Amino acid sequence: MIWQFDIIILIFLVVAAIVSLRLKDLLGASMVFGIYSFLICLLWAEMGAVDVAFTEAAVGAGVSTVIMIATVFSTTRRSKD
Amino acid sequence: MKVFGLIAVFVVGLLLLSATQDFPSWGDPRSAASDGEVSSFYIEKTESVTKVPNMVTAVLADFRGYDTMFETVVIFIAGIGIIAVLRNFEGTDSPSDHDNDDDGAGLLARFTCSLILPFIQIFALYVVAHGHHSPGGGFQGGVMFGASYILLALAFGLSKAKQLFSERRTMIFAVIGIFIYVGWGVLCLLLGKEFLNYSVLDSILPGDSMMARSHSMLVVEIGVAFTVTAIMFSMYSNLSTRGRLSKGL
């Protein structure tokens, strides 16, 4: 519950979200999305929601990123925006 | 489209921000949500009613167990939905696919994986079983257990992982998971109380009715873990092979 810590992570979150949406390489975008998930998981752990953070670490950063990368590999890495 | 999207997004954002003004401050322990009767009941009574110190597990598996049952069903739907959409049953069993391109990663990755896989699986089991006292539970443990198979498939090739966890077996495990959860609820129904009213199970479980609630939570968490493990692996194996279940990443 350290608010300075909180604000830093929140700003990083916004940055990560924008970067992952602006990257033209889908593999990179998926990776940055994984970073976003880990950041938000850190935020939740810090806010006292340990179970939610645990789930997000396993699901958001783990499985979501893996299946997203699996899709990128079996389709295409190219993106126009 | 871009302009329209921008306008719509800003209208939504302004509406939401306009409402934050009369929210209680962030972290205010006296806010209606945190100080309300329901959450006070959960915090103060959970342990005396269910003997589970982790309130999240208790609320998840008991007070709102009906929600969690449908959460498991959602996962199950995602699994069979992906198969229904993507699975290509033709050309699965041609043996040539198994020989080529499916030998997994290099030696180093294989060796490391074979070292850490048992620990991941043991930790996953710990997370499932220890959800009453520490963060975790059936869902998190199940995801980790599924992830261990995903790792196996990445390192040794999908065909190796499929020998351990074939498609038929995945489906059976997923069904068993939901069957454990729902069946446990139906057992309460048969013993004459409401669906998912675990307290009636003290006649067949050791301990009093509160311990029965505690034990039942473990049972349903195990059910959740079964389904989640199976579906996570099935999701990965379908998505990484475009539904052919051969030639993984």
Add this chain to the structure above:
Amino acid sequence: MDPIIANFIEENIVPKFNYWIYVILMMIGLYAMITKNNLIKKLIGMAIFQTAIILFYVSIGVKETGGIPIISHHGPDHHQEAEVHSEESSKNLKHNIIDKDKYANPLPHVLMLTAIVVGVSTLGLALAISQRIHKSFGTLEEDEILNELRPGGHD
């Protein structure tokens, strides 16, 4: 700085910073879902949108004075004998009054566990659908797909 603005920041932004950031993240996600051309990008936007809502819910449950929502028998406020989970100590525990300000509100956490699960299920299914689209159209860009449909389709 203008005192009115300073006052506004003092009263509306600082104590509700989490809510502001959640709205910003939600707007980013929603904008991506509406305007992005690439299907995977739309899905990343969708995931950001959903996590923003989860962030909002988790922010509801935070208490400045509270820790994690697991009742601890090792804290300074509790008796030492409650440390062992024996029959006797748990009887004692019943008489212990639990200070509700010491624990975060567990209900939003429970709700959000469910929401995360729903999110990953939707993501998985949507990825499967986009793989199918790629298989039959050969591309993941929405405008290229619509171009391909135009000559044959009657809509």
Add this chain to the structure above:
Amino acid sequence: MTEHFPILILLVPLFGALIVVLLGRERPEQCWITSLISLGLSSIISLFTIIVVLSDKVQTIRYRMGGWEPESTVFEVGIELRVDILAALVVFAVTFVGFVNTIYSKTRAEAEAQGKVPFFYALIQLLIVGLCGIVMTNDAFNLYVLIEITSLTSYALIAMGNRRAALSSFNYVIMGTIGASFYLLGVGYLYIKTGTLNIDDIRMVLGNDKLWEHQSIIVAFIFIMLGVWTKMAFFPLHGWLPNAYAYAPSMTGTFMAPLMTKVMVYVMIRVMLWLFGDKFVYSDQHVWGELVIWMSVIAIVAGSLLALARTDIKKMLTYLIVAEVGYMVGGAWLGNVTGQAGAFYHILSDAAMTFCLFIAASIIVLRIGDSRVNAFDNLFRKMPLTMIGFTVGALSMIGLPPTCGFFSKWYLIRGGIEAGQWEYVCALIFSSLVNAVIFFRIFERAYFGKIAGVKEDFSPSDSDANPDTSIKEVPWSMLVPLYIASVSVLLLGIMNRPLFEWIQTALK
């Protein structure tokens, strides 16, 4: 035993879905029989629920999951199911349509599901579980989970079709997630102000603490309404619906078109009257009452005109659904019991007639192989049995007595006159006229054939084969559902008086 009926309605199809998945794809016949039995059982239980609820003693079944009686608190701590006559009627409609549609799926599933028959039956049963759960639950968050269950199953079911179906399913994923997330946000805003999730308790807190003027409650209402409207395809938010339902596999379209939007209309009525309360929704302080009526007028007019512009029969029917959603939204927002009851009665009658029309249209498209209305020459001669069913549905859509479409429109118009909303009444009459034009255009084609009757003998469709041998009536497994649907259209019309009285007393 009777108190357990609500949960049994849900559990039977749930177990049915599990068994169907276990049976596997080698045994499509057994999958069909299993889901037929489970849905039949479920609809029988829901029929009994109606009888239980109608008795004077019960009226509303409340079923607490896990037996969490609120002892030390005023609010519910667990999740509660609440079944009154309205919920019981909708649940019966859902399970019964599901049962009849399963009969229809017998041959189509094997042809269109491409060897994924068990997954189709499992998904459709889980969809029914979700829809019944939505109708019965009394918990705002549980409603969200169930909405997502129905959404996920319908994404998968639609995407099982051809490549255009996959594309429209993707659009549906995006729109549906926005809608469901808006609903979730609205619930969060309510929760932060009230501290509870039970629908009745939220209404109580809103009333007791006079939270109505608070900005956050107003925003919560707007977002929940936006979410529900997206899900029910209310006019400006309807973009996902026409393609999704038109390109879905036929046995999916016949099930989802009658039910998905109607159940969401039920959710809207429930949110308006039970979650927020009529004092809040119809209060004079808010501008939205008049605004939404005008929006529904636009939806009705636009839906009808868009339907008129289509030549593809399935697309045409989907735009008619958009117009019908406008009827129900307008009726619910009129602010008097007649309008609300009319909107509710229209849920049932629209489910019956859309079901009837969709089955008929699917059969015709299947047999002719062409979905354009221009190809419907001489259908009355070629497939008389199918066309009888189609005619009943079409007459009900136009609103001719004794079909249920006439009575529901009659009640809606009466509600509009009572509330003095003449624009709504005019839109309803206009839409009836447009429907008449649409369907009589089809009848003309189907009865008299090509306008230039002389040329008929030389037309290419007749030259390659004799029409009597090329186009045959379909097997009984398709005709029986069609007739059940058309009989229920008539039956709902004949039974309108008692039904309407039950609905009215429940709404008061």
